[in-house]
Amino acid sequence: MDRDCRNLLMGLLISLSHFVATASVDAKSAGYGTVMASPCKTCHQLKKDNQNSIPSLSGYTYESLIDFYKPMVQNTNGSFTIMSRIARGYTLEEWTLLSSFLANN
Amino acid sequence: MDKRSSSGFHEFGARREFVKGAIFASLSMCLPLKSFAKTRGRVVIVGGGIGGIACARYLKEFAPSLTVTLIEKNSSFVTCPFSNTVLGLLNEISFITHSYSALSSSDIKFSNKNVIGIDADKKSVKCSDGSEIFYDKLVISPGIEMIFDFITGYSEKTAEVIPHAWKAGSQTLLLKSQITEMPDGGLIIITVPNNPYRCPPGPYERASLIANYLSKHKPKSKILILDNKDNFSKQNLFFQGWKELYPGLIEWIPFRQIGNPLNLNVPEKELNFEFGTFRSDVINIIPPQKASSLLVDTGLINKGELWCRADQKTFASAQEPDIHVIGDAVIAGDMPKSAFSAMSQAKICAYNLAAIMSGHPAVEVPLINTCYSLLSENYGISVTDVYRLSNNLKLEKIKGAGGTSDIRSKSDVRELEAIYANGWYKNMIADLLG
Numbered sequence: 001m002d003r004d005c006r007n008l009l010m011g012l013l014i015s016l017s018h019f020v021a022t023a024s025v026d027a028k029s030a031g032y033g034t035v036m037a038s039p040c041k042t043c044h045q046l047k048k049d050n051q052n053s054i055p056s057l058s059g060y061t062y063e064s065l066i067d068f069y070k071p072m073v074q075n076t077n078g079s080f081t082i083m084s085r086i087a088r089g090y091t092l093e094e095w096t097l098l099s100s101f102l103a104n105n
Numbered sequence: 106m107d108k109r110s111s112s113g114f115h116e117f118g119a120r121r122e123f124v125k126g127a128i129f130a131s132l133s134m135c136l137p138l139k140s141f142a143k144t145r146g147r148v149v150i151v152g153g154g155i156g157g158i159a160c161a162r163y164l165k166e167f168a169p170s171l172t173v174t175l176i177e178k179n180s181s182f183v184t185c186p187f188s189n190t191v192l193g194l195l196n197e198i199s200f201i202t203h204s205y206s207a208l209s210s211s212d213i214k215f216s217n218k219n220v221i222g223i224d225a226d227k228k229s230v231k232c233s234d235g236s237e238i239f240y241d242k243l244v245i246s247p248g249i250e251m252i253f254d255f256i257t258g259y260s261e262k263t264a265e266v267i268p269h270a271w272k273a274g275s276q277t278l279l280l281k282s283q284i285t286e287m288p289d290g291g292l293i294i295i296t297v298p299n300n301p302y303r304c305p306p307g308p309y310e311r312a313s314l315i316a317n318y319l320s321k322h323k324p325k326s327k328i329l330i331l332d333n334k335d336n337f338s339k340q341n342l343f344f345q346g347w348k349e350l351y352p353g354l355i356e357w358i359p360f361r362q363i364g365n366p367l368n369l370n371v372p373e374k375e376l377n378f379e380f381g382t383f384r385s386d387v388i389n390i391i392p393p394q395k396a397s398s399l400l401v402d403t404g405l406i407n408k409g410e411l412w413c414r415a416d417q418k419t420f421a422s423a424q425e426p427d428i429h430v431i432g433d434a435v436i437a438g439d440m441p442k443s444a445f446s447a448m449s450q451a452k453i454c455a456y457n458l459a460a461i462m463s464g465h466p467a468v469e470v471p472l473i474n475t476c477y478s479l480l481s482e483n484y485g486i487s488v489t490d491v492y493r494l495s496n497n498l499k500l501e502k503i504k505g506a507g508g509t510s511d512i513r514s515k516s517d518v519r520e521l522e523a524i525y526a527n528g529w530y531k532n533m534i535a536d537l538l539g
Contacts (some may be wrong), residue, residue, distance in 0.1 A: 035456040038453075038456070039452065039472065052535075054270075082522075085506060085507050086489075
């Protein structure tokens with residue numbers, strides 16, 4: 001299998017996974033995501049019109065939320081204050097679940 | 106955080122993990138974690154503090170058909186978080202005083218009554234006006250009570266002269282007035298109990314913000330902290346901040362140097378300890394604490410213990426499975442008694458109550474505590490931890506996660522954490538009452 005074909009298949013798999021995740025997430029039924037994300041809401045609002053100094057979690061894509069995980073855990077650029085310490089308490093699987101929920105709410 | 110696209114994703118080479126995670130997420134969302142929309146029943150919540158309000162709000166979010174009643178003896182909600190900013194004259198008491206009226210928009214019944222007893226057999230709550238409120242599930246979030254007699258001469262009555270100010274409201278205003286009326290060059294003593302107590306870094310934040318006021322208005326004054334322990338939360342960060350912001354203004358004396366408290370002479374404003382006597386212009390005694398006597402009277406606290414034991418997954422009482430206890434009153438493993446802990450416990454308790462009442466199993470998720478402390482209006486520090494149920498069903502800190510602010514951070518980070526502390530408070534109130 002050549003590289004282009006492999007990349008295409010990988011892309012399709014990612015898209016399919018994301019589609020399934022997105023399709024199955026319903027604000028009223030995704031209970032586990034809701035309760036998992038509930039501590040996040042103590043600091044971060046989920047509203048778009050948030051005026052708070054702590055960033056709102058609204059408007060992020062699933063991929064961009066996933067993107068935060070490794071930099072946060074490693075805090076390579078030193079730009080995270082408390083989130084670096086919190087992110088290290090979550091597995092990538094849990095972070096993925098959180099990202100799916102937050103991207104759809 | 107930048108609202109980035111996925112362009113950076115491949116840079117850390119987690120494609121395989123991402124795919125695995127995405128599939129996990131897909132499957133997780135399809136697990137039988139169904140809506141609790143049609144779940145019916147009566148949940149009564151006793152205590153309109155942070156834990157009680159959060160539990161009521163999230164119960165209605167998770168299971169909107171439940172009948173949720175919140176019983177609270179006070180007509181307004183004055184938060185302990187940020188009450189130290191009132192003592193430091195950074196905020197007025199109105200800033201930390203909130204109305205319960207917002208709860209009605211969430212279809213939560215607010216009952217402004219004083220609970221005097223619980224009948225677990227009848228599943229009812231008795232109020233001082235003679236009324237009785239029945240429940241299917243009861244959540245108690247009663248907060249703390251002071252142990253006044255830890256030192257001879259101190260009592261609830263004496264606290265009207267020598268304030269503890271560890272419950273926000275009139276006590277906060279009393280201590281504030283004593284601080285502002287004190288002459289320049291005066292001495293303020295703060296006594297601090299041994300662990301566990303509500304808000305472990307709170308006394309040191311209090312000293313910091315009072316020092317902030319004194320440094321501007323009464324610079325010859327001094328604060329003496331008489332501690333009943335030999336180390337405390339965020340100690341090195343506080344020491345660093347005090348040295349930088351208030352050199353020579355705050356002195357901390359640990360237990361090993363003063364020993365146990367013996368007696369208080371109110372007219373003389375004199376405190377006697379095993380190894381020393383201290384006279385002061387203003388005394389702020391923060392007594393040791395225990396769970397509400399309501400829990401003792403209901404038989405929810407073991408003889409000889411001060412706090413309530415509960416299942417740390419659902420917060421169901423060890424004695425009465427239909428009664429759940431959250432917040433400062435409960436033993437929650439490694440979690441400290443803090444506002445954020447109470448909110449985390451309230452949310453998982455609400456979810457699991459809805460699950461149990463819907464015939465679904467309780468779930469387990471990581472719980473968080475985060476605590477910001479202000480040393481001045483633009484100097485903040487923090488501590489955070491993430492907790493999971495261990496094999497012995499105790500909430501334990503996750504190793505490698507959490508911790509305090511970096512001691513090496515510069516002033517820009519301290520300023521940012523002060524901004525975040527304010528943001529946290531505003532958002533917490535919005536989460537509770539917005």
